[in-house]
Amino acid sequence: MTEAATNTPQKREQPIKASELDPKFKYELQKMHGSEKILKCFQCGTCTSDCPVARYSDSYRPRTLIHMAQLGLKDRVLNSETLWLCAACFTCTDRCPQDVEVAAVIRVFRNLAAETGCIPQVFKDQAQSLLESGYAYKIPELRIKKRESQGLPPLPKGNAENVRKSLKGVKFIDGMQKPETQGEKPSGQ
Amino acid sequence: MASKYLIFLGCAIPYRVSGYEISARKVLAKLDVELVEMPEFNCCGLPLDPVSHETMLIMAAKNLALAEQQGLNILTLCPGCAGTLKKVNKILKEDKALKEKINSHLKEVNLEFKGSIQTKHLLQLLKEDVGIERIKASIVKPLTNIKVAEHNGCHILRPKEYIGFDDPEDPQTLKMLIEATGATCLDYIDETECCGAPSVGISDKVALSLARDKLNHIKQVDAQALITICPFCHIMYDTNELRIEKLFNETYGIPILHYPQLLGIALGLAPEELAFNELRVNPQNILKQLTQGANKP
Numbered sequence: 001m002t003e004a005a006t007n008t009p010q011k012r013e014q015p016i017k018a019s020e021l022d023p024k025f026k027y028e029l030q031k032m033h034g035s036e037k038i039l040k041c042f043q044c045g046t047c048t049s050d051c052p053v054a055r056y057s058d059s060y061r062p063r064t065l066i067h068m069a070q071l072g073l074k075d076r077v078l079n080s081e082t083l084w085l086c087a088a089c090f091t092c093t094d095r096c097p098q099d100v101e102v103a104a105v106i107r108v109f110r111n112l113a114a115e116t117g118c119i120p121q122v123f124k125d126q127a128q129s130l131l132e133s134g135y136a137y138k139i140p141e142l143r144i145k146k147r148e149s150q151g152l153p154p155l156p157k158g159n160a161e162n163v164r165k166s167l168k169g170v171k172f173i174d175g176m177q178k179p180e181t182q183g184e185k186p187s188g189q
Numbered sequence: 190m191a192s193k194y195l196i197f198l199g200c201a202i203p204y205r206v207s208g209y210e211i212s213a214r215k216v217l218a219k220l221d222v223e224l225v226e227m228p229e230f231n232c233c234g235l236p237l238d239p240v241s242h243e244t245m246l247i248m249a250a251k252n253l254a255l256a257e258q259q260g261l262n263i264l265t266l267c268p269g270c271a272g273t274l275k276k277v278n279k280i281l282k283e284d285k286a287l288k289e290k291i292n293s294h295l296k297e298v299n300l301e302f303k304g305s306i307q308t309k310h311l312l313q314l315l316k317e318d319v320g321i322e323r324i325k326a327s328i329v330k331p332l333t334n335i336k337v338a339e340h341n342g343c344h345i346l347r348p349k350e351y352i353g354f355d356d357p358e359d360p361q362t363l364k365m366l367i368e369a370t371g372a373t374c375l376d377y378i379d380e381t382e383c384c385g386a387p388s389v390g391i392s393d394k395v396a397l398s399l400a401r402d403k404l405n406h407i408k409q410v411d412a413q414a415l416i417t418i419c420p421f422c423h424i425m426y427d428t429n430e431l432r433i434e435k436l437f438n439e440t441y442g443i444p445i446l447h448y449p450q451l452l453g454i455a456l457g458l459a460p461e462e463l464a465f466n467e468l469r470v471n472p473q474n475i476l477k478q479l480t481q482g483a484n485k486p
Contacts (some may be wrong), residue, residue, distance in 0.1 A: 090347035172241035
């Protein structure tokens with residue numbers, strides 16, 4: 001994903017149409033692990049004002065995303081490029097006066113967006129590496145060999161086969177293994 | 190009293206931050222903490238949480254179940270791994286239905302999560318198992334002439350409901366551990382701010398701007414080094430310092446040390462044993478001062 005994609009301000013110029021609203025979305029979120037308390041948000045803005053990413057991004061605003069979800073703007077939330085900017089520092093979660101677990105709500109949005117297969121490349125690479133080696137990064141052979149000369153014990157097995165076995169039936173992982181269904185998040189130039 | 194832990198390396202440390210592992214192992218041996226290697230492990234799950242919470246839960250539970258088979262508590266050097274393993278341990282112990290669901294995945298590989306062990310990060314182990322007083326008593330080379338700044342990072346402290354260690358708004362453990370070496374730990378603006386690492390690859394501009402802020406703030410107080418306890422924070426500052434200097438037209442030259450490197454010197458270990466040569470930002474100036482008197486003129 002490019003800088004341009006993530007720093008483009010959200011398309012505020014588009015007025016909201018009643019037909020876009022999915023009134024059930026907030027209730028779906030209430031049932032999901034992490035976003036149970038989304039309706040407790042009273043839009044105080046503590047999350048956005050304390051967010052380190054919001055300070056440098058023109059577009060990432062956790063309060064706005066939560067408000068949009070409460071209103072039922074499901075497609076706008078899940079297609080928002082800025083969703084992927086959250087650094088998961090959990091400052092918003094710790095400071096929310098309503099205990100909303102803001103970072104977990106953002107994670108739920110991302111998980112839902114990922115179901116469409118549209119995710120930034122970095123996550124695809126990590127998932128691929130996990131399935132192939134058991135580790136999230138492809139640790140180069142040279143690094144593994146170098147451990148001995150550094151006086152380090154051998155790297156324990158990643159056991160990728162068991163990783164794949166244990167992840168069988170996970171929607172996202174099953175989707176990963178069918179490459180034709182995996183669209184990359186467009187760079188949005 | 191010796192403690193014994195299973196060491197959980199995670200992916201980032203063997204991938205690119207071996208200096209942290211080398212120095213941590215040396216220091217722990219010196220402090221009589223016994224480390225047992227995990228026979229096998231995989232990614233803690235955290236990197237995949239943004240795209241699949243379920244994957245994260247299964248990976249973390251799988252690691253916990255593997256450790257349970259060894260009957261030992263886990264020690265991690267990476268706060269991301271520690272946070273994830275702690276959080277999943279708590280979630281699954283409290284949610285029976287979820288635990289059953291995750292265990293149905295683990296059954297495929299003959300494992301079962303029971304919730305019988307604990308995870309600690311290096312910092313927590315040093316504070317709770319070794320103890321500040323014992324560290325102080327083990328110092329053979331007090332670093333009295335050294336002034337540094339600390340950076341805890343986020344995952345060692347947040348979310349506080351799951352981590353339950355130190356105060357995320359005013360953390361003291363790392364400061365106390367630095368001062369135990371005899372060094373001065375300086376206060377600076379926005380000490381608890383995120384390094385920005387998780388935004389790398391999504392928006393490098395945002396990530397590097399955050400790291401630049403931190404470097405500016407520690408430069409303002411004339412810190413001789415920044416002390417980290419997280420592989421990702423370390424990469425963010427050490428690997429990227431030169432890039433940030435070029436990109437924003439700044440000059441820092443501030444070395445980024447892993448805490449065990451600082452502690453190791455104070456415990457009498459030599460810089461060569463503590464992987465100072467793995468650092469990207471040249472630590473020569475602070476090393477000269479750190480080792481003063483250690484070598485004959």
